[in-house]
Amino acid sequence: MRNPLDIDNSTALLEQVNQALNSATPLRIQGANSKAFLGRPVAADVLDTRAHRGIVSYDPTELVITARCGTPLTELREVLDAAQQMLPCEPPGFGVGATVGGMIASGLSGPRRPWAGAVRDYILGTRVITGHGKHLRFGGEVIKNVAGYDLSRLMAASYGALGIITEVSLKVLPKPRQCLSISLEIDTDRALLRLAEWGQQPLPISAACHDGQRLHLRLEGGEGSVAAAHDRLGGELLDASYWADLNEQRLSFFEQEPPLWRLSLPNNTPPLSLPGQQLIDWGGAQRWLKSDAEAAYIRRVVEAVGGHVTCYRHGLIDSPFQPLPDALMRYHRNLKQQLDPKGIFNPGRLYAEL
Template identity: 45%
Template sequence: METLPDGIKQISERIRAAAAAGTPLRIRGGGSKDFYGQTLVGELLDTTPLQGITAYEPSELVVTVAAGTPLAELEALLAGSGQCLPFEPPHFGGHATVGGMVAAGLSGPARASAGAVRDYMLGVKLLNGKGELLTFGGQVMKNVAGYDVSRLMAGAMGTLGLITEVSLKVLPVAPAEATLKFEMSQAEALQKLNAWGGQPLPLNASCWVDVDGTRTLYLRLRGAVAAVEAACRTLGGERQDNAAVAPDWTLCRDQQLPWFLARGQSGKGGDLWRLSVPQTAPVLDLPEPPLVEWHGAQRWVRADASDAQRLRQTVALVGGHATLFIADDANSTPATARFDALKSPLDRIHRELKKQFDPAGIFNRGRMYADF
C-alpha cells in the first residue's frame, strides 16, 4: 500500500472521520469561486497546504502540479518557458488555485477555439469519500483509456472527491496576436462569426457588447505571424494596440469589464446569467442585449430574479442551458437554482457516480444541486 505524504495523510484521516460521522465537508482552495454554485455548507477542508510543481517537462508540453498551488504561480512558470494554459482559466481576484480551476471547469475567452479545461487534463490524483488516494490517467494522452476519470473531475465542483494533484497538457504561446474592432449589430456579429468560423482563419476569441447603443465586436486572432497578418488584411476592421487591449481581455475572462460591473445599476438586472447555446443560435429574446463570447456560444445577460424561468425556456428552445452565475447577493441563497436540472439518464449517471466516489455524501453537499 502506498505511503501517503504527511499533508495528504492528514486530509485523508479527516475525510474518514467525516464519512463515519456523516459530517459534510466544504472543499476550498483560494476561495475565488465561492460565489459559484449553490450554498456553501459543511466544515472547511482547505487544500492550500497541497502546493508545488511536481514535474515540468517543457519539451514534452506536460506539467504536474499539486492542487493547492496558486494558478498565478503555475502560469508564471509556464510563461518562463514561452508556454501557457490555452483555455485561459479565470482568476476572479487573484487567489485561484489549480485544483479550483479544474473543479470549477471554467474557461476564458479562448474556449471556443482552444478547448476547455477538460481537454487538457492528462491525469489526476484524488482522495475519495473513503479517504483513499486514487490515481487516474498519467502524463501522456495514451495513458487515458476506458472511462476518463481525469476529465470527469473538470466541472464536478468537488462533489466527487478532493483533487490532490493534476497533470496538464500545455502549449507554446502563439507567435503572433492581433485584436480587430468592428462596429456592428448583434445579428451581424453572429452572422460574421459563423461565416469566419468556416474559413481557415486563426480565430482565437471574440466579444460582442452593446454599451449605451454602441455595438462593438472585438475579434482576437492568434497563430503564426503570416496567418495573423493575412487575416487582418482579409477581415478588415480597426486593429487595436495589443498592449492596450490585453487588460480588457483579462477583464473579460474574469467578468470584470464595465458591462459586468454595471449589474444592478440604472435599472440593469442584478443577477448575472451565463447562457450556453449552439454557436449558430440566432439573436435571442432576452431582457437586454447580451455580451456575446465564444463566437456566439456563450452569452451573458444581466437580469432580475423574476426573469429566471423565461431565460431557461428561451435557451432550451435553441438547445442550450442557462446558469445563474452570480446572484444579486452572492452571500445569500437564491430561490432560483443555479444550474439547470439534469434530465434522465444524465441525472441517474450523476447520482451513481456520486455514490461510487463519495458514498457518505460528504463532499461539497448541495454545491451543484440541492439534493446532491
Template identity: 50%
Template sequence: MTGTEDLISALRERIAAAHDRGTPLAIRGGGTKAFLGHRVEGAFLDVSALTGIVDYQPGELVITARAGTRLAELETVLAEHNQMLPFEPPHFGADATLGGTIAAGLSGPRRPWAGAARDLVLGTRVINGRGELLHFGGDVMKNVAGYDVSRLMAGAHGTLGVLISVSLKVLPRPAAEITVVQQLDATAAIRRMNELAAKPWPLSGAYWEAGALYLRLSGAERAVDAACDAIGGEADDDPERWTRIRELQTPLTADTDRLWRLSVPPAAPLADLPGQWALDWGGAQRWLVTDADANDIRTAAERAGGHATLFRGDGDARFHPLPEAMLELHRRVRKSMDPAGILNPGRLYAEL
C-alpha cells in the same frame, strides 16, 4: 514522510472520519470560486496548503502541479518557457488555484479554439469520499488513451473527490497576436462570428458587447497578418482587453450582482428576453444582465438547444435542472466516489 505526504495523510484521515460519521465537508482552497454554485453547509476542509509544481516537461507540453498551486505562479513558470494554459482560465482573484479552476470547470475566451479545461486534463490524484487516494489518467500525453475518469473532476465542484494534483496539457504561446474590432449589432455579430468560424483564419477569441465585436487572431505572423487583411476592422491596442473579458470585468459583466450565463449553439438567434447581452466563445457563451424570470430564461435557453446558469446572484437554483435520467446518472457516479455524500453536498444540486 515529507510535509506534503503528511498533509495528504491528514486530509485522508479527516475525510475517512467524516465518511464514518456522515459529516458534510465544504472544500476550500483560494476561495475565489466560492460564489459559484450553492452554499455548502459543512465544516471547512482547507486544501490551500497543497502547493507546488510537481513536474514540468516543456518538451512534452505537460505540467503537473498540486491543487493549491496559484494560477499566477503556474502561468509565470509557463511563460518563462514561452508556453501557456490553452484554455485561458479566469482567475476571479489573486488567490485563484489550479484545483479550484479545474473543479469549477472554467475556461476563458480561447476555449472554442484551444479546448475546454476538461479536454486538457491528462491526469489527477484525488481523495474520494472514503478517504482513499486514487490516481486517474497519466502524466504525459502518450499515456492518455480513451475516456479518462480524471476528466469527470472538471466541473464537479468537488462533489466527486478532493483534488490533490492535476496534470495538464500546455501549448506554446503564439508567435503573433492581434485584435481587431468591428462595429455591429448583436444579430450581425452572431452572423459574422459564424461566418468566420467556417474560414481557415487563426481565431483565438470572438467577443461582442455594446455594439463592438472584438476578434483576436493568434499564430504565425504571416498567417495573422493575412487574416487581418481579409477580415478587416480597426486595430484594438488595449493590452488588457482579453484579461477583462476573461475575468468578467467589462462594463456589462462587472457592474452587476445578477449575471446569467447561457450556453447555446453559436448560430442560435438571440433570445427574446429583456436586458443587456454580451457574446463570447464565438456566440456559444452568452452573458445576460436581466430581471427576467428564471423559468423564462431557462425556457429560452432550452428552445435554443442549450442551458442557462445563474452565474452570479442569489436564486433557488443556480444550475439548469437536469432531466431525471441524467440526474440518476449523476447520483450513481457520485455514490461510487462519495457513498456517504459528504463532499460539498448540495453545491451543484440539492439532490446531489
C-alpha cells in the same frame, strides 16, 4: 530553485477526510474560495487545500506540467510563461489566490475555448481522495494512456462533489508567435452572421466578443497569417488586455446588479429576445445576460434553441445550475454514490439532490 512554500500535505488531507467519514461530517472543499458564488451554498466543515501546493514536475519539451491542488494559478502561469508556454483554455481565476484545484473543479474556460478546447480537454491525469478514504491516481502524464472510463476528466466541473483533487497533470502548448486584437463597428445580427461565415474559413481567430455595438476579435498564429487576416478584416487595434478583463469579468458590463446569467448555446444561434443586456462571447456560443427576468422564463427561451443556463451572480434561486432531466439526475446520483457513498463532499453544491 524549490519554493519553500511547496509542500505535500496529502497525508493531512486524507486524515481529515477519514475523520469526517468516521463521524459522518460533511466537508466544504475550498482553496482560495474565489468561485464560492457559483452553485448552491454548502453548510459543512471547511477542508482547505491551499497548504498542499507546488509544481511536482514540468518538462517543457514534453508539454506536460503536474501541480498540486493548492498551487496558485498565478504561479502555474508564471512557470509556463518562463518557457513561452500556456494553458490554451485560459481558465479564469475570479480573484487573487485562485488555485489549480479550483480551476479543475469549476471547469471554467476563457475566450479561446471554442477554438482550443475546454479545461477538461487538457487533463491527462489526477490524484483524488475519494469518499472511501482512499488516495487514488487516475490517468497519468502522457497523452495516450487512458484505458476504460476517464475519471480524471470527470473531475472537471464536478465542484468538489466527487472527491478532492489533490494533483493534476495538464497538457500545455507553446504560446502563439503573433497576437493581435482588433475591433470592428458592426451590429449584433451582422456580427453573428460574419462569425458563422468566418468559422468555415482558415482565419486565425482565437477569441470573438460582441458588446452590443462593436465586434472584438483576437488573431493568433504566425506573423504572416495574422497580418493577412488583419488586412482582410480591417478594424481598429484593440488593447490585448481586453481579453483578460473579459475573462475575469472586470469589464463594466459585469458590474453589480442585476442578476448575471450565463447562456450556453449551440453554434450559430441567432440573437435571443430576452429582457436585459447581453454580451456575446465565444463567437456566440456563450452569452452573458444581465436581467431581472424570472429564471423559468430565461430557461424556457434558451432551452427552446437547445441551450442551457447558469445563474452566476445575485440570482436568489435554489438551483443556479440548469435543472437536470430525471434520467440524467439518476446517473449523477449513481456516480455520487460510487465515489462518495456517505455524501460528505460539498453536499448540495451542484444540486440539492446531490
